[in-house]
Amino acid sequence: MTEHPSTNRLSAQELHDIDAYWRAANYLTIGQIYLLDNPLLREPLRLEHVKPRLLGHWGTSPGLSFIYAHLNRAIRQRDANVIYVCGPGHGGPAMVANTYLEGTYSETNPDIALGEAGMKKLFRQFSFPGGIPSHAAPDVPGSIHEGGELGYALSHAYGAAFDNPDLVVACVVGDGEAETGPLATSWHSNKFLNPALDGAVLPILHLNGYKIANPTILARIPEEELSALFIGYGYEPLFVEGDDPALMHERMAVVLDDALDRIKAIQDAARSGAKTAQPRPKWPMIVLRSPKGWTGPKEVDGLKTEGFWRAHQVPLSGLAENPEHLRMLEEWMRSYRPQELFDAAGAPVAAIRATAPQGDRRMSSNPHANGGLLRRSLELPGLDEHAVRVERPGGVKAESTRVMGGFLRDVMTLNRAARNFRIVGPDETASNRWQDVFEVTERAWMEEILPEDVHLAREGRVMEILSEHTCQGWLEGYLLTGRHGFFSCYEAFTHIVDSMFNQHAKWLDACRKLAWRRPIASLNYLLSSHVWQQEHNGFSHQDPGFIDVALNKKADVVRVYLPADANSLLCVTDHVLRTWNRINVIVAGKANSWQWLSIDEAKVHCGAGIGIWEWASTDGGAEPDVVMACAGDVPTLETLAAVQILRRHIPDLKVRVVNIVDLMTLQPKEHHPHGLSDREFDALFTRDKPVIFAYHGYPWTIHRLTYRRTNHENIHVRGYNEEGTTTTPFDMTVLNGLDRYHLVLGVLDRIPEPAGAHIQLRQAMEGKLIEHGAYIRKHGQDMPEILGWKWER
Numbered sequence: 001m002t003e004h005p006s007t008n009r010l011s012a013q014e015l016h017d018i019d020a021y022w023r024a025a026n027y028l029t030i031g032q033i034y035l036l037d038n039p040l041l042r043e044p045l046r047l048e049h050v051k052p053r054l055l056g057h058w059g060t061s062p063g064l065s066f067i068y069a070h071l072n073r074a075i076r077q078r079d080a081n082v083i084y085v086c087g088p089g090h091g092g093p094a095m096v097a098n099t100y101l102e103g104t105y106s107e108t109n110p111d112i113a114l115g116e117a118g119m120k121k122l123f124r125q126f127s128f129p130g131g132i133p134s135h136a137a138p139d140v141p142g143s144i145h146e147g148g149e150l151g152y153a154l155s156h157a158y159g160a161a162f163d164n165p166d167l168v169v170a171c172v173v174g175d176g177e178a179e180t181g182p183l184a185t186s187w188h189s190n191k192f193l194n195p196a197l198d199g200a201v202l203p204i205l206h207l208n209g210y211k212i213a214n215p216t217i218l219a220r221i222p223e224e225e226l227s228a229l230f231i232g233y234g235y236e237p238l239f240v241e242g243d244d245p246a247l248m249h250e251r252m253a254v255v256l257d258d259a260l261d262r263i264k265a266i267q268d269a270a271r272s273g274a275k276t277a278q279p280r281p282k283w284p285m286i287v288l289r290s291p292k293g294w295t296g297p298k299e300v301d302g303l304k305t306e307g308f309w310r311a312h313q314v315p316l317s318g319l320a321e322n323p324e325h326l327r328m329l330e331e332w333m334r335s336y337r338p339q340e341l342f343d344a345a346g347a348p349v350a351a352i353r354a355t356a357p358q359g360d361r362r363m364s365s366n367p368h369a370n371g372g373l374l375r376r377s378l379e380l381p382g383l384d385e386h387a388v389r390v391e392r393p394g395g396v397k398a399e400s401t402r403v404m405g406g407f408l409r410d411v412m413t414l415n416r417a418a419r420n421f422r423i424v425g426p427d428e429t430a431s432n433r434w435q436d437v438f439e440v441t442e443r444a445w446m447e448e449i450l451p452e453d454v455h456l457a458r459e460g461r462v463m464e465i466l467s468e469h470t471c472q473g474w475l476e477g478y479l480l481t482g483r484h485g486f487f488s489c490y491e492a493f494t495h496i497v498d499s500m501f502n503q504h505a506k507w508l509d510a511c512r513k514l515a516w517r518r519p520i521a522s523l524n525y526l527l528s529s530h531v532w533q534q535e536h537n538g539f540s541h542q543d544p545g546f547i548d549v550a551l552n553k554k555a556d557v558v559r560v561y562l563p564a565d566a567n568s569l570l571c572v573t574d575h576v577l578r579t580w581n582r583i584n585v586i587v588a589g590k591a592n593s594w595q596w597l598s599i600d601e602a603k604v605h606c607g608a609g610i611g612i613w614e615w616a617s618t619d620g621g622a623e624p625d626v627v628m629a630c631a632g633d634v635p636t637l638e639t640l641a642a643v644q645i646l647r648r649h650i651p652d653l654k655v656r657v658v659n660i661v662d663l664m665t666l667q668p669k670e671h672h673p674h675g676l677s678d679r680e681f682d683a684l685f686t687r688d689k690p691v692i693f694a695y696h697g698y699p700w701t702i703h704r705l706t707y708r709r710t711n712h713e714n715i716h717v718r719g720y721n722e723e724g725t726t727t728t729p730f731d732m733t734v735l736n737g738l739d740r741y742h743l744v745l746g747v748l749d750r751i752p753e754p755a756g757a758h759i760q761l762r763q764a765m766e767g768k769l770i771e772h773g774a775y776i777r778k779h780g781q782d783m784p785e786i787l788g789w790k791w792e793r
Contacts, residue, residue: 010073010253018069018249021101021355024341024348025065026295028097030333031119032126033058033314039119040338040346045330050319055127056134057090059312060174062294063206064094068363070252071170072102074260075357081166083481084363085157087183088174088206089135089147093126096140101348102356104141104364108516116346138510138517142364144371144480149503151180152473157201158189159477160368162463163419167199167368167481168263175207175216182469182500187233189470190283192444194458195270197419200263203235203285208292210309219289226287236262236282241289243307248290259284279458280446297332300325367482372518374482378421378577381410387599388566393615394594394640394791400633401528401590403566404573405434408486411577412461413440415484422478424463424471425488432488432528433590437462468496475523476504484521484577491527491587492534492543501546501583505553508581512556519580527587530696531720532634535732542724542732544697547663550585551701555672560663561586562696564636565595567602568661575606587696589633591729594791596636609662609674612684615793616643616657624656626747627685631660632696635719638733639694640791642743649761653751658684666705678710687711690750694738695719716746730782734772741765741772 010018031039033056038049064086075082086095099105100122105112112118112125125131136143145156157171177183193201209219218226223239230237238255242248266281293311298304305315316325316332343349360366367373386407388398408423415421423429423437430438442457443464449456463474468489475485504523511517527546534541550558559582563569569588576584596613597605605611617624630639636659643655660666667675676684685691687710695702699717706712723735733739744765748758775783 009257010250014073015246015249017351017355018073019245020341021072021352022062022065022069022245023336024101024352025068025094025097026062027333027336027338027341028100028119028122029061029065029093030058031123032056032093032096034329035123037120039123040116040342041330041333045326045333047320047326050326050329051128054314054317054319056093057313058296058315059210059292059309060088060091060206060208061094062296063208063288063290064088064091064172065098066248066252066290066294067170067172067204067206067288068094068098069355070249070256071363072356073253074256075361075363076355078260079361080168080260081361081366081368082168082170082363083144083160083366083369084142085145085153085160085169085171086136086143087145087147087150087153087172087177089145089150091147092133092135092137092140095136095143096122096126096132099141099364101352102362102364103353104362107365108141114347119346138507138514140364141516142362142366142369144369144477146503146507147177149499150174150177151182151469152186152476152500152503153177154183154186154201154203155189155470155473156477156480157203158186158193159474159479160481161193161199161201162422162474162478163197163483164199164368164481165197165267168260169199169201170204171201172204172206175205175209175218176211178205178218179211179216182467182473185465185467186470186473187230187235188465189474190234191280191446192463192465193283194444194446195267195281197459200267200283202259202263205285205287207287207289208294209307210292210312212312213309215309230285230287234280234282235285237285237287239287239289243291243294245295252288255286259286279448295335297328300328369481370516370518371480371482371520372580375518375521375580376418376420376482378411378484379414379418380574380577381407381414383570383574383603384599386410386570388595390567390595390598393596396595397592398566398595399433399590399592400563400566400569400588401526402433402436404526404569404588405436407570407573408434409436409440412437416440420483422461422463422475422483422485423488424475424485426466426468426471426493427464428488428490428529429462429464432490432526434488468493469500472497472500476500479521479523482520486524486526488526488528490534490541491530491546492541494525494527494546495543495549498546498549501549502553505557505583508557508583509554512581522576522579522582522584524576524584525586527585528590530587530589531724532632532696532732533589533591533729535727535729538726539724542720544587544720547585547587547697548701550583551704553583555664555667557581557583558664559584559674561661562632562663563588563606563661564630564633564659565593565597565602567595567597567599568606570599571602571606572661587632593633594637605659606661610658610660610665610676610684613657613659616640617655618643618647619654619656622654623686624689625654625751627656627658627689627691628743628747629658629660629685629691629693631663631694631702634733635694635696635738638738638740638743641740641789642747644792645740645744645765646747650758663705666702668708681709682711685709685711685715689714690747691715692743692746692750693717694743714750716750718742718746728776728780728782730772730786731776734769741768
């Protein structure tokens, strides 16, 4: 345990004022959980003053407000630039209480003014129909982290600190949250924080001892072990422990000042160019050990409550059935002496208001916590200079994601001075062919760099750690504080952040309803090394289902793009980097593959999101006999190969090829902004002709998007059917019926021809499938006609 001087740095008046502020925040927190009326207890508390359903979490709230009060004092004295990340999101009423005391809540919600009437509305709305959620949701000014799902607070905090050299992110980590895997890994984020260029994160581990109904691990292990754990993580832990409010105020003031002094010393040394013995500093962190439900009822019905898990949610329940609980609630609330805290009009007294910082120095009003205020558009390179030269479809090969990497290299270069663009990913930047970015930046790395190491640097702007959770958390924090970025990941393992994706999508959806929340840059994913290019790694790496996770979210938030070649991928990349308040999912392969569209053609095609490829079609603009639809690079290749076979063997068959880049165009226009009207859909897919649809992912996804369309019963989808193994690339398509031979057979099954027609072609296709299976088992690679296939008219 680190020793600290016991000298009290605060005057008696300062301590009194901080305590008054803290009591006021606690009072407002309890009021939100319990009261409908009589907010200042100016008459005896009656049952009709209490909410019929008691929802909320008291246990963590007093500790959160205690920290908030002390940060306010430090901000005022130092003119510090600080935001507050509340890991224990259940402490939402505490966060609302503090923003109300600072005045920010009333500024964003003018109907909830500082006064008795406003306080009544504040209380009534919490966890109440038509009101606000119980967490530190977007409704709470100053929040960039809801905490509805635990584990992501610290990675969000570090993401906010990157490239924000003047910002201190105070991140409260609950001891229950500290048991999650994502949080445990995110402690290592300090290995990526550059004190010369980035801001600082001050982690505050809030040990109140209990989760919902159990003790927490970190609260029960010996203090020496706890200290050793965080020293091992690379921190300097500073402890504040106790339950006596007066002593705890003194201790917290001393330790907080000590921590902020250490942060300043680390940054000053790094920014002065002074050499240090270790490349990475030992950043301070605070361990606050206080009772769960601090200052609440000691016992309820003879059972321990304060300092125990029973304080987690609502300590006093069943008030209608138990008048004694109603009496205890009134006694508890009056113990904070509200008559001293609020004036005759019901507003916080001047001394309490004076303890909060002013203007944008208030944590609830800091622009970094409303990052859209700071967001500036990226400088983007021209598309033509990066385009693959395609003089005719299928005349040249390229690695699509490598072309994208060259584009992102120039994005990094053009925005070098602004320092507002980063790339994150789990050790896969080069694997996914973005290695060209290393021409202008390196991977961020604050540990020792060996002579043989490559692409590691203290100033690197590529962030790699083998934790998808941490990567996503970093990027979310970076975006939420006004910057831009891209997340590259193997398609199958993007599932690891399914839940984080859900939380961010919900956050964006909620923000759309809040006029004061300014739009932030979109969260952009590249899903590469995808299902059809993981034949070498096998079944465990073959899963295109992240698309389906994305499609579960609201249409206003999510976009899914499946560009078929490099120039289409360039157009999509340029587009998504210009968007805001969205989640853009791009699925693209890295293999050297045929290119179909010139850059000018790709611009038009991607602008529409869907279209007929007339150069591949044989319908001559007339009504086709069959529509061959495709979405994704490999499905497009197999569709074109199938069309070539059909053209050769059934030259009179009128085939229309429809390629889809923007998957959301398949939805009805009333369901998605990019959706096609029924008339537009019918013009592409006809009203009654068979549609053979080759799709990148699970077939039922297409049926889900199109089930209301006129011609849905004629749409026959081939995609990934959960068949995979370590095999050849083409065999992956054969296993799932997505290959050219199965596509041709699908056409033959559905075109209106006399029985027995085209029997020779059918037998040829079936024979090819048998030949393919025998060949790969003998030679270990695909047949020459597959490897050497070219598009021919």
